[in-house]
Amino acid sequence: MSSPSNLHMYVMAAPLLTAFFLNLLGRISRAYVAPMVLGSLTFSSVASLFLMGRVISSGGYSYTVGNWVPPFGIELVVDHLSALMLVLISFVALVASVSALKSVEQELPGKEHLFFTLCLIMISGLMGLVLTADAFNLYVLLEITSITTYGLIAMGKGRAPLASFNYIIMGSIGACFYLLGVGYLYLMTGTLNMADMARILPTIDGGAAVPTALGFILVGLWVKMAFFPLHGWLPNAYSLAPTGAGLIAAPLMTKVTIYLMVRVMFSIFSFDYLFLQNPLVQSGIVWVAAIAIICASGLALAQKDLRRMLTYIIVAEVGYMVGGAWLANSIGMTGAILHIVNDALMTLCLFLAVAAILYRIGSLELDKLQGIFRKMPITMAAFTVGAFAMIGVPPTAGFFSKWYLLLGGIEADQWGYVVALLFSSLVNAVLFFRIIEIGYFFKDGEHHGHEKRHEAPLIMQAPLVISAVALIVIGLGSGPLVEMIIKLALPGGF
Amino acid sequence: MEDLLVLIVAKVNYWAYVILMMIGFYAMIGKRNLVKKLIGMNIFQTAIILMFVSSGVKHGAKIPILNKYEVLEKGVDVAGVVNPLPHVLMLTAIVVSVSVTGVALAILLRIYREYGTLEEDEILEKLGK
Structure with missing residues (x-):
């Protein structure tokens, strides 16, 4: 543990404080919105990079807010895992809001300042979630992010x-x-x-209360992350929300909740307690994850709308990560953490492409995407990279995390999970090649006229291309990423 | 039979919270009226607040407001005051619950303006047309 610094507080405070001023100044003039949003998120991104560098060079630290010593005060923990999540959240939020600025301007004219006020509060709530080491504080932050998301989704039409x-x-x-x-x-x-709980729990005879607590916490988080049988809210919420809200919430919310599950599992309970004392529970959850992956992939096949299809793929990916985290070996855990990063980027890339298509075409029904490759070549090239990452084609990022998850499943003898992963990859291949077929080979529909090139505006294309390049760069850099950060981010016991 | 009675009487606060929670849960899942769902949510949250607050109770204990000088002199008689921490936590939980209710009511207002009803079946019927 190195000596604490205040950097993470700046990362978290920048969007939170900006949100208040944005609400005031945005009423005066819309011109303030873009610079304030992008400025605060750029500040957070740069600060989080510095924090990551510091954690890599001199290790993590714990921070007591307001000098109230834990366990009485609220403790924040900055370690490899939370620093990685901070970098991920701030960069994804930054890239997504660039594109969201344009789509919000189109869909919610005159409400930009309200939209981005909620957005920035949600982002700082997410950052707080990855930092906190206090179980009740986590609940409060979870509700802050959720309430802002409820508001963002309700801003949509119909x-x-x-x-x-x-x-x-x-x-x-x-x-x-x-x-x-x-x-x-x-x-x-x-x-x-959390650390104090972990210290006290082995010394007491909890009886049935402790497993009940673990069960309640897990089910609660599973509802929040849309783990398959509890996923009912997600497809509607993310596909009907304003495009900008989907752009920012879809890559981050479920992924951060999976991080929370990992955090709560290993900060409060021990490896032995979770996996070795109840092997039946452990393999049971992996089986549920396998069923979740297969069912969600099947449901994705049935969708006729591009964005709805993507939301079901998100549900399937949640199954990947829950299963990976419960495989109880270090390869599976590495895969799950790497997949949190990769899935956030893949979802970001695909949702950015969806936003660009929606901006130009105005519809996402698969039948109306005919000839779209000729109309929007750059958008669709980036979309294809995102699709390949979802399928798991090397050298995109999606391949490497899926590879770790597969190896972890084989090591744990969880063949159901391995089969589910392969099945889901095949389904993803079918899904995306169907779109590529419609978009590339089918003749133009009547809905958007001729084969003239008509790309989305540059401000939407740039983030899309950046996210697609990031998928390949992260894919090629998975080796160092795993060695330098994720190996050190694995919770104790692995 | 006697054991069961003892179990119920000794932990009456937990039984009350479980029953309340089940009522709330049923309303959230089973009721078709959106306002009733929201009320169910509030009952659910109140049940949890009850559980937390009742866990701080001690028999014959006073409220946790102490004289600073007395405490500095004699220390705190832990058995003499109720545990204030659950109450403080639940203040925050009440704030969360109020804000969720506020957002939900605002959204219900929008739903009502859009569909002219808050019955889930009627809304689905209108959507089907």
Whole structure:
């Protein structure tokens, strides 16, 4: 542990403070919105890079807010894993908001400042989530991110408020279950600090209360991350939300919740307790994950709308990561953490492409995408890179994490999970080649006229190309990424 | 039978919270009216608040407001005051619950303006047309 620095506080505070001023100044003139949003997120991104560098060179540290010493005060932990997540969140948010600026301008004219106020609060909430080491603080931050997301989704047209209301009901059930689990742990241990809980839990005879607490916490987080049987809210919420909201929420929300599951599992409970004492539970969850992957992939096949199809792929990917984290070996865990990074980038790339297509064509129905490769060649080239990453074609990023997950599944003898991964890759291949076929080989539909090139504006293309390049760069750089960061980010016990 | 009675009476606060929680859960999942779902959500959250707060209770204990000078002189008699931490936590949980309810009500207003009803079946019917 190195000596604490304040860098992570700056990373988190920049979007939060900007959100308040944005709400005020944005009312005066729309011209303030873009520089403030991009400025604060650029600041966070640069600061988080410095923080990452510091953690790599001299190790992580724990930080006590306001000098209230843990376990009484709230402790923030900056280690390899949370620093990596901070970098991921701030960069994804930055790239996504560049494109969101344009699509919000088109879809919600005059409401830009409100949209981005909510957005920035959500982003700083996500950053707080990855830093906190206090179980109750985590609940509060989880609700901050959720409430802002409810608002963002409800800004959409037509059925969006209904989807948002369903999300509120499901999300509240999830948050309440989490809180209930924390309550049980608090009753047993008398503390809310995760490290303190971990210290006290082995010394007491918890009886049935401790497994109940673990169950409640896991189910609560699974609802929030849309793990398959509990995924009902996600497809509607993300496909009916304003494009900009989907752009920022889809790559980040589910991934951060998976990080939270890993954090809670290993900060509070021990490796032995989770995996070795109840091998049946461990293999059971991997089986549920395998079923989740297969069912969600199957549902994705049935969709006729590009964005809805992507939301079901997100649900399948959640199954990948939950399964990987519960494989109980270091390869699977490495795969799960690497996949958090990769999946965030892949989802970002595909949703950016969707935003660009929607901006120009105005529809995402698969039948209306005929001839789109000639119309928007750069957008579709980037889309293809994202699609290849989802399928798992080397050298894109998606291949490497999937490879780790497969190896982990083989090592753990979880053949159901391995088969599910391969099946899902095949389904993804079918899904994306169908789009490529429609877009490339089919004759132009009547909906968007001639084969004239008509690309999305540069401000939407640039982030898309950047995210596609990032997929290949991260793919080629997975070796160093795993060696320098993720190996050190693995929780104790591996 | 007697054991069961003892179990119920000794942990009456936990039974009450479980029953309340089940009522809330049923309303959230089973009811078709959106406002009833929201009320169910509030009952659910209140049940959890009840569980937390009741866990701080001690028999014969007073409220945790102490005289600073007395404490500095004699220390705190832990058995003499209720545990304030769950109450403080639940203040935050109440704030969260109020804000979720506020957002949900605002969204319900928009749904009502759009469809003219808050019955889920009628909304789905209108969507089907």
